[in-house]
Amino acid sequence: MSAPDISHLLQPTERNPGVPLDLDWVESVQINRSAVERRASTLPGRRTVKKQWQAAWLLRAITCMDLTTLAGDDTPGNVRRLCAKAMRPVRQDLLEALGAGDMRLTTGAVCVYHEMIPTAVRCLSGSGIPVAAVAAGFPHGLSPLKQRIEEIQASVELGASEIDIVITRGHVLNGEWRALYDEVAAFREACGEAHLKTILATGELGTLRNVGKASLVAMMAGADFIKTSTGKETVNATIPVGLVMVRAIRDYLAATGYRVGYKPAGGIRTAKQSLDWLILMKEELGDLWVRNDLFRIGASTLLADIERQLEHHVTGRYSAYNRHPMG
DSSP states (O other): OOOOOOGGGOOSSOOOOOOOOOHHHHHTOOOOHHHHHHHHHHHHHHOOOOHHHHHHHHHHHHHTEEEEOOOTTOOHHHHHHHHHHHHSOSOHHHHHHTTOTTOOOOOSEEEEOGGGHHHHHHHHTTTOOOEEEEESSTTTOOSOHHHHHHHHHHHHHTTOSEEEEEOOHHHHHTTOHHHHHHHHHHHHHHHTTSEEEEEOOGGGSSSHHHHHHHHHHHHHTTOSEEEOOOSOSSSOOOHHHHHHHHHHHHHHHHHHOOOOEEEOBSSOOSHHHHHHHHHHHHHHHOGGGGSTTTBOEEESSHHHHHHHHHHHHHHSOOOOGGGSTTO
């Protein structure tokens, strides 16, 4: 089924300001798990892109990528290398061969821990690539609320223009929707002009209905993006979860007129997976959601496979992964 025509509902520039918590709306959320899984299983086969069209979609996937390093052994050196890759994610000879030599191709953002924000900001100065920082007790979200809010504010002061926060899962599991709303609203206020990406950690929420409810509450509280996972859970981004979340985005848009972005993260490692996610966005939400102002892919190793696929398109051969470092 194609996405409905909802262009007349769009606010052209205004970010989602949030709306009052509507508990009746939240409790009315119902998810038909078998229908969701059936739709998700058929999605990859409904559309296929080949040859030059596949190459074009893979270039689009790169522009929607939050190139990420969130390891305990991060150093300024590997963050500098990551930023260099974000500014030039594909070899120039491949871009020339693809007819995209004049395209200023970059990733959508670089995502790092708080301590690495100054390094990333310096490296990306003048590039137009935003620095995203994980905050609010990432990845578990169990530190005191005041501390989490202060961490967001400190990251913004250091130059992060996007903040990826994680919710308290217990609020969802216990049905404490007011507490979740107040938490996300406080994080949004602490962000100021920086955009708030709200990580639901969907693999730890128990049911798809909880995922749908949490998505809705986060948007009501002012989230600019809703995001699947920290990448640290046992189960991260999956297409069924994605379907529930993007349909919540569609419902929120229909009811309020405000656009909210979407970010799957964790376990997305292959070019084919990135195409599946782009197809999901196009079919469920339309062309506006295959641009990086409304769609991001959280990834640390995906870029290497995309570049290999592009090289195969140009040369007919695959190179070794070690030719594509910092993917």
